[in-house]
Amino acid sequence: MTPVRQVVVNSLDDVQFELTARPVPGPGEVLVEPTLVGICGSDLHAARGVHPFISLPYRPGHEVVGRVAEVGAGVDLPLGSRVVLEPNLACGECAPCREGRYNICDVLDVIGCQTPGGMTDAFVVPGHRLHLLPDDLDDTAAVLVEPLSTPLRAVRRAGDLTGKRVLVIGAGPIGLFILLGALRAGARAVVSADLVATKRDRAVEFGAIGAVDAGSSDAVDRARELLGAPADVVFDCVSRESSVRQGIDLLRKGGTFVTVGVAAGPTTIPLDLVQDRELDLLGCLMFVREDVEEAITMLREGGVPVAEVITAEFAVEDAGAAYAASADPEQVKVVVRVRESS
Incomplete structure (x- = not known):
């Protein structure tokens, strides 16, 4: 089976690829093939080695739009459906989780920060971390769902x-x-x-x-x-x-x-x-499902000037150049295209 490429950030000036076996979703999991992945301020902090909660090297990609390629047992998501990633991984059992504030879970990990992320050809994620996207929200707008969710929270x-x-x-x-x-x-x-x-x-x-x-x-x-x-x-x-x-x-x-x-x-x-x-x-740390749903609604309503926010797009092969561009204060949001939207 063809291996997948995973972007690895060693520093802002050292962005590489590693090849891994194509993952297979287990029970409750989904294999996602990303289309667009955003780079945010936390990614830059991490690449510069100054993020207090992300260690180098790291495997980025928490602002992800993609399509469902395979599903494991117990997952009811149609193959080919478009999804956006909600990257927080919570235990569901600690006091904050029981209060519905799983964004501050006692043992919180974030996909693309503490665990390998979606700047890759394909990755596996628990199915409950995905949101189905409506047909009237294209991938270019949808890649802003995750970064919009924290501000709305x-x-x-x-x-x-x-x-x-x-x-x-x-x-x-x-x-x-x-x-x-x-x-x-x-x-x-x-x-x-x-x-x-x-x-x-x-x-x-x-x-x-x-x-x-x-x-x-x-x-x-x-x-x-x-x-x-x-x-x-x-x-x-x-x-x-x-x-x-x-x-x-x-x-x-x-x-x-x-x-x-x-x-x-x-x-x-x-x-x-x-x-x-x-x-x-x-x-304010990240967000919960309610904030993601509000972000989708706001984008569908045209509440964000998407064309003015996304100021540069790079192919995944040029991920290093994408990181360099993100460090330019004149850029707003830089995104990486892994594959064409279908």
Whole structure:
């Protein structure tokens, strides 16, 4: 049987292929043949060796769209059906899992992070980790389902945003999706903050009432001026000490701070202000099925400008070049095509 190619990332400048035997699905499993696979910020952190929860080398691919090629016993998915991967692998037994928060399972692994992922010719996955895709959502849009799901969970974590003033720190894909999700959830006004001018411009194109240079000394004052008042909610997609300080400085008393970006390690926060202003600090890690379903709905409704988000596509043979392109701050979302959509 023809072996399958699996992309292996040793570093940002060292992306290779390994050949493995074509896997066979066991009971409850599905063999998926990917069509498109996205590269995200966590992939870049991992490739640079700075992701706190992914070790090198790793086998990427957690943003995956593909087709069902084979099924194991007990799986009721039609052969050839189009699916999107929900990559979290949870135990189903710990307290968070029993509460329906399996995204923070005590022993969580993520396909394409801690286990081999979908940037390959074919891979096996438990059938319950797949979502069937509707016919009116093509593969190019569907590859955004996974990266959209975390921002939508972050928006949901923040509570009712109706009429709220919102700051989003970071205007990469996650920040842009939070911006879109916050507006969809009824936010009164959203301001974006980023170091890169073109990213700030893009955030305004996506609906922000303005964008501020996160590196400027008057960033907080400028954001407050644009919002017309302190922020009700801040989403931090950067998660550095400087972004935490900016976000908390801008929050009104009783406001909410949601950290979405992956911090490189322990990060200092102004706890005196958290206590004095009675701020709510919330974390957001990945998502659950409800968020994936909401992402599919939002994409079907045309709530994401797909053509403006996916800025480059590479063949899987050029995976190394795809990683290099992803490191360019001018790119939004880079995807890798494993095979043509049928």
